[in-house]
Amino acid sequence: MAVTCIRVHDLVSGEADPGGASVVLVDRLWPRGVRKDAFAHDEWCKxxxxxxxxxTEFHGGDLDFEEFSERYRAELGSGEGAEAVDHLAGLAADPGVVLAFAAKDTEHNHALxxxxxxxxxxGGGRHQ
Incomplete structure (x- = not known):
């Protein structure tokens, strides 16, 4: 099982290689400055x-990363978020899944x- 995170712009520029893994865009909005025909991806999981x-609260500076992470985990724990997690967990089997994201900050973003x-x-654990 492999789950990795790679910036969309790094995939488009060729700086990163998904290595045969399924590439899934995990942003709600299409990445700025990226032509749809230039980004090779398997799915868009909004x-x-x-x-x-x-x-909006996180990018506006109203939440720090810790608070954002807690609230985001809560969103992923039910409804469509939980269904998306289960789907992505299924894709994580060999050869794995790449979670593609557009954020410039590679250390504090939702994909992580x-x-x-x-x-x-x-891995069989609960996701909350």
Whole structure:
């Protein structure tokens, strides 16, 4: 099982290689400056992204990463978010899944939180 996170722009530029894994865009909005025909991906899983309200609060500076992570995990724990996690956990089997995201910050973004939740779900753990 492999779950990795790679910036969309790194995939498009060729700086990163998904290595045969399924590439899933996990943003609710299409990445700025990326032509749809330039980004080779297998799926676009909008339901795995944070709600528009949560995303706006985080990017607006109203939430720190820790608070954002807690609230995002709660969103992933039920409804369409939980279904998306289960789907991504299924894709995590060999050869794995790449969670593609557009955020510039590679250390504090929703894809990292999502990857932890997906790994736990793929390993048989509860995702909350």
């Amino acid at each position: 339901d795995a992204a944070p709600s528009p309200e949560l995303r 939180v999502l990857a932890e939740v997906v790994r736990a779900a793929a």
